Amino acid sequence: MPVISPSKTPMPVADAKERAKTFREVNFGYDPRRAMQEADRCLRCQDPTCQTGCPVNVPIREVIHLTSQRRFDDALALIKRFNSLPGVCGRVCPQENQCEGRCHVGDRFGPVGIGYIERFLADWERLHGSQPVEKAEPKGQKVAIVGSGPSGLTAAGDLNHMGYDVTVFEALHDAGGVLRYGIPEFRLPKDVLDDEINALVRAGVDIQCNVVFGKTLTLDQLMDEMGYEAVFIGTGAGLPRFMNLPGENLNGIYSSNEFLTRINLMGAYRFPDYDTPVKSGRRVAVIGAGNTAMDAARCAMRAGSEEVTVVYRRSEAEMTARVEEYEHAIEEGVQFKWLNNPIEFIDDGNGWVSGMRCQRMELGEPDEDGRRRPVPVPDSEFVLDVNNVIVSIGTSPNPLLSRTTPGLDTTKWGGLVAEDDTGQTSREGVFAGGDIVTGSATVILAAGAGKRAASAIDTYLSQKRGEAAEA
Amino acid sequence: MFEILHTRQLTPVTKLFEVAAPLVAKAGRPGQFVILRVHGHGERIPVTITDLDPQAGTVTVVIQEVGATSKMANALAEGERFHDLAGPLGEPAPLREKGHVVCVGGGFGAAAILSILKGLKAKATHSSAIVGARTAELVILEDRLRDAADALHICTDDGSAGFKGLVTAKLEELITSGEPVDEIVAIGPMVMMRAVAATTAPHGIATLVSLDPIMIDGTGMCGACRVTVDGRTQFACIDGPLFDATKIDFDELVRRNKTYRDEEEAALHRYEQAHCRAEEAAAAATRP
Numbered sequence: 001m002p003v004i005s006p007s008k009t010p011m012p013v014a015d016a017k018e019r020a021k022t023f024r025e026v027n028f029g030y031d032p033r034r035a036m037q038e039a040d041r042c043l044r045c046q047d048p049t050c051q052t053g054c055p056v057n058v059p060i061r062e063v064i065h066l067t068s069q070r071r072f073d074d075a076l077a078l079i080k081r082f083n084s085l086p087g088v089c090g091r092v093c094p095q096e097n098q099c100e101g102r103c104h105v106g107d108r109f110g111p112v113g114i115g116y117i118e119r120f121l122a123d124w125e126r127l128h129g130s131q132p133v134e135k136a137e138p139k140g141q142k143v144a145i146v147g148s149g150p151s152g153l154t155a156a157g158d159l160n161h162m163g164y165d166v167t168v169f170e171a172l173h174d175a176g177g178v179l180r181y182g183i184p185e186f187r188l189p190k191d192v193l194d195d196e197i198n199a200l201v202r203a204g205v206d207i208q209c210n211v212v213f214g215k216t217l218t219l220d221q222l223m224d225e226m227g228y229e230a231v232f233i234g235t236g237a238g239l240p241r242f243m244n245l246p247g248e249n250l251n252g253i254y255s256s257n258e259f260l261t262r263i264n265l266m267g268a269y270r271f272p273d274y275d276t277p278v279k280s281g282r283r284v285a286v287i288g289a290g291n292t293a294m295d296a297a298r299c300a301m302r303a304g305s306e307e308v309t310v311v312y313r314r315s316e317a318e319m320t321a322r323v324e325e326y327e328h329a330i331e332e333g334v335q336f337k338w339l340n341n342p343i344e345f346i347d348d349g350n351g352w353v354s355g356m357r358c359q360r361m362e363l364g365e366p367d368e369d370g371r372r373r374p375v376p377v378p379d380s381e382f383v384l385d386v387n388n389v390i391v392s393i394g395t396s397p398n399p400l401l402s403r404t405t406p407g408l409d410t411t412k413w414g415g416l417v418a419e420d421d422t423g424q425t426s427r428e429g430v431f432a433g434g435d436i437v438t439g440s441a442t443v444i445l446a447a448g449a450g451k452r453a454a455s456a457i458d459t460y461l462s463q464k465r466g467e468a469a470e471a
Numbered sequence: 472m473f474e475i476l477h478t479r480q481l482t483p484v485t486k487l488f489e490v491a492a493p494l495v496a497k498a499g500r501p502g503q504f505v506i507l508r509v510h511g512h513g514e515r516i517p518v519t520i521t522d523l524d525p526q527a528g529t530v531t532v533v534i535q536e537v538g539a540t541s542k543m544a545n546a547l548a549e550g551e552r553f554h555d556l557a558g559p560l561g562e563p564a565p566l567r568e569k570g571h572v573v574c575v576g577g578g579f580g581a582a583a584i585l586s587i588l589k590g591l592k593a594k595a596t597h598s599s600a601i602v603g604a605r606t607a608e609l610v611i612l613e614d615r616l617r618d619a620a621d622a623l624h625i626c627t628d629d630g631s632a633g634f635k636g637l638v639t640a641k642l643e644e645l646i647t648s649g650e651p652v653d654e655i656v657a658i659g660p661m662v663m664m665r666a667v668a669a670t671t672a673p674h675g676i677a678t679l680v681s682l683d684p685i686m687i688d689g690t691g692m693c694g695a696c697r698v699t700v701d702g703r704t705q706f707a708c709i710d711g712p713l714f715d716a717t718k719i720d721f722d723e724l725v726r727r728n729k730t731y732r733d734e735e736e737a738a739l740h741r742y743e744q745a746h747c748r749a750e751e752a753a754a755a756a757t758r759p
């Protein structure tokens with residue numbers, strides 16, 4: 001057996017100082033030599049626990065093995081049977097909690113760089129052209145997909161492949177969901193996303209932007225008038241939460257969704273070449289410590305802010321962001337104030353935010369989800385000087401859908417009720433998955449839900465075809 | 472892409488567009504709005520629906536030039552296209568079944584109240600319209616408004632047409648004239664909507680105004696459009712755009728709408744310079 005190098009083959013990255021000023025991608029990706037070197041670190045375990053750590057069960061051991069043999073096309077084809085968005089997932093999955101978190105090499109050394117290899121394979125295909133995929137015989141049945149995030153795109157790709165006539169309806173002017181408006185260019189280049197989407201379009205998926213489901217078109221219209229026999233709803237959990245603190249509507253206070261949408265979807269970082277502006281003043285505070293908060297903080301650095309501080313009421317241990325994002329943020333100069341909670345925003349006298357009153361916290365007893373609950377430290381208030389604040393404390397499902405679409409059962413937090421293994425909702429022929437069902441989660445969980453729903457839709461429609469044939 | 476089938480220059484700075492958008496034309500209701508983008512690098516701007524023709528599949532909007540984006544929009548001609556048009560967005564206006572509704576429109580707001588007046592007419596609800604402009608030439612859509620409303624009152628600052636004075640003076644007159652007024656809907660510049668709210672408050676008449684905060688998506692995803700109504704934060708794009716005028720924190724809205732004043736001025740300046748250069752180039756090209 002070869003001697004294992006104790007650490008992951010390093011990912012070539014852009015210099016932290018330089019990259020903190022541009023939106024170009026931070027990680028450059030492996031070349032074939034590095035990918036194969038990394039693949040050689042795999043022990044080919046009898047029990048590939050990495051695979052059980054993958055939410056969509058990619059046979060990782062085999063993928064790595066094929067990579068080490070330089071069979072890149074075969075390795076990618078194998079991934080794609082389980083995950084249609086490898087170029088995206090290789091870049092944005094929280095591998096440390098999934099596959100790599102269960103890697104046996106990782107028990108003693110750094111885990112095998114499964115994410116980096118996945119990304120390499122997808123990029124290799126982008127460089128060298130993809131293998132043609134065969135589409136099944138047309139089934140003559142129409143399926144509508146609502147929302148073009150990872151759940152919708154995955155469901156669309158699979159159903160199209162199975163021979164259904166698939167149309168995706170997206171509210172915004174561009175497809176991709178959070179991958180388009182939330183995750184920034186330096187982490188997920190829009191070229192990568194465009195390639196994934198263009199591949200779907202070339203394969204026959206019709207994408208209709210500017211269609212706000214529930215407003216422009218209703219479920220009844222789709223199913224009764226337009227002949228869609230099944231509908232998949234993957235509208236995400238896009239409604240930003242605010243803290244309801246005094247001064248929260250002062251000028252200069254954004255939700256992370258707004259800040260990121262201005263920058264990513266609307267191209268504000270290229271203002272005035274793009275018409276939409278964004279304010280990212282000298283001092284910016286970001287409230288929260290998830291992926292969204294990291295993205296907002298790193299965007300603020302790049303948009304010209306000098307001091308960017310992440311303020312979180314819990315401690316570093318409870319942070320939910322991907323480790324790589326957190327490390328990159330630190331390298332780029334983002335500062336962190338753990339165990340601090342904002343309680344008020346201060347007006348500069350002209351209606352702009354100039355300060356954020358915070359109070360220090362300490363960790364008390366664990367709460368329902370097992371995380372220790374932060375409690376305020378008495379007499380610990382202080383004011384942080386800020387020019388902008390980005391509130392990034394999470395999102396809820398958008399009420400637009402439930403308000404306009406009767407007959408779909410919702411949970412008490414506003415999400416859609418859907419069966420876990422099929423995505424079946426309370427209405428026949430209507431399936432759902434992704435953040436709209438689970439609440440804010442991950443790209444791969446959304447993609448996995450899209451995949452399961454696609455197969456359930458196939459079962460449902462096959463049965464319908466059978467019944468029609470008998471009748 | 473959404474083709475512009477017909478345009479009409481209403482004043483030097485306001486233009487009417489009839490746009491092919493069959494799904495929106497069918498789904499739209501009075502009081503709702505659409506989000507437009509003029510070109511592929513453009514902003515998303517909310518525009519109130521002026522009229523809908525579900526048979527022809529068209530949506531009519533009226534755009535008043537205030538900044539670079541609205542100027543770019545108004546430079547579009549028949550046969551050209553809006554890059555994007557999404558809607559109908561927001562909650563429709565609640566159309567009363569009976570009583571007397573007065574719709575007040577200032578500037579482009581005169582166009583925005585048209586769909587509501589037509590909606591009321593369809594329900595045979597008694598309606599009056601009060602529209603204001605600086606001077607007679609700037610009164611817009613008089614023909615269509617006269618058609619839709621049971622009574623049309625034109626107000627001009629200089630008295631060159633109709634009543635001489637502000638829409639609020641006319642409104643006060645109407646309210647105190649003895650004819651009962653059950654509801655008021657006002658759309659137009661913020662100062663006008665505020666003044667309407669102040670006029671109706673002492674009479675205790677239900678008053679709705681259509682708010683136009685800065686928006687991006689228009690679907691509840693960003694929170695740019697948040698306004699304080701009755702002490703609570705609301706998203707104008709999904710909870711509005713019409714709100715009870717007595718409960719709105721107008722100061723906050725006026726202030727928030729100035730967030731990008733510097734950028735807007737710079738964009739306008741750039742647009743005008745580019746425009747001049749283009750005109751000079753065109754002139755040079757035609758010179759012998």
Ligand SMILES: Cc1cc2nc3c(=O)[nH]c(=O)nc-3n(C[C@H](O)[C@H](O)[C@H](O)COP(=O)(O)OP(=O)(O)OC[C@H]3O[C@@H](n4cnc5c(N)ncnc54)[C@H](O)[C@@H]3O)c2cc1C
Nearest residue numbers: 147149150151171177178182213236434435441442443446
């Ligand atoms: C800034 C940010 C960073 C993130 N980083 C990571 C990360 O690094 N790794 C990771 O795994 N996860 C990350 N996540 C989470 C991940 O992006 C989401 O879990 C995932 O995108 C959910 O996918 P989805 O398909 O359910 O919905 P979304 O991606 O939310 O897509 C929903 C789509 O539906 C559209 N839509 C909504 N309502 C309507 C309607 N009425 N009609 C038509 N269309 C509609 C929306 O416009 C949107 O395009 C991040 C999230 C954010 C916000």
Ligand code: FES
Nearest residue numbers: 689691693694708
């Ligand atoms: S415009 Fe974005 S939430 Fe209203």
